[in-house]
Amino acid sequence: MKMRKIEMGAMEPDMTPMIDIVFQLLTFFMIAISFESTKADERVKLPVDTLAKPPVVKPEHELVLNFGYQRHPSGERRKSRPEVFYNERYVDVYDIAPELEQEKRVMERVHGQNIIKDVTVLIRADSEIPMGLVQELIRKCQDAGFSKFSLRATSEEA
């Protein structure tokens, strides 16, 4: 008699373990996700190095310059010269001065006149770019007034 009574009632599966697991997964993904790398351009194949460590203190003001090759999906280069990926456009290093001036003006308007000294330029250059062009990019930034530079590389687990 007792048995029959239980069978008649609506079956309620125990949800608690599943909810526990789902919450754990949710927490994992929330922690693992990083919205910060939005400025990092995947088209740039950074050099890899074991010593490249994520900075402990993030610079307060930064300007990210992605410098790489336009590539076909297969990986071949579309153009022989590397270009700066600037706001969905491709700009040659030698023509970057107006864009840098514009960045500088915007920063000065938002943060004040002397901000330019505190801006760190993060250079994300492709591993195959000739050094001369990277130096040219640095020089253009210096001409625009930027003085702090940081070279980015992908950190490799040793």
Next chain:
Amino acid sequence: MKLQNRLSGPTKVQIPMVPMIDIVFLLLIFFMLNLKIVSPEGNFNINLPISAPTAAAAELTPPEIKVSMVSDRQGNLIQLTLGSKNLGNDEMAFEQLNKEILKIIGRPGNPLAKDIEVEIDADYETQYKYVVKAISKCTGRLDPGSKQVARYVEKIKFAPPHKPKA
């Protein structure tokens, strides 16, 4: 009478779980789709006193260590030199560079070596990855056991750029 009965009796309150589970699943899917697995990026924690273009200033303070890199037109490294010592162009050359730098500074984190500056003089064509490697070998070494970085030189500067090979 009926009402009183309902209120006084010890009833089990059923929290509706279904809407919550719906939302939690939605959030889960959102975070799963947004997750991008990228290896972390970093820099080298170095000062880059990029040499001023004035030649006079460069002559006043000659850099103590000079690393030169010669490359072919495709940017492949042909020769890595430290001062006047030729180190070769393969993986061993960079290891050798690392050892030589350690010899110069004495021991990692030596306070006397704080002002030592390495000047990197690379050909125009030299691929950026070789330069980054040289910078890495000058700035320190990763201890394989403790995974700690032993810091060597903190100041790196670049020589004025060369002209491209015609």
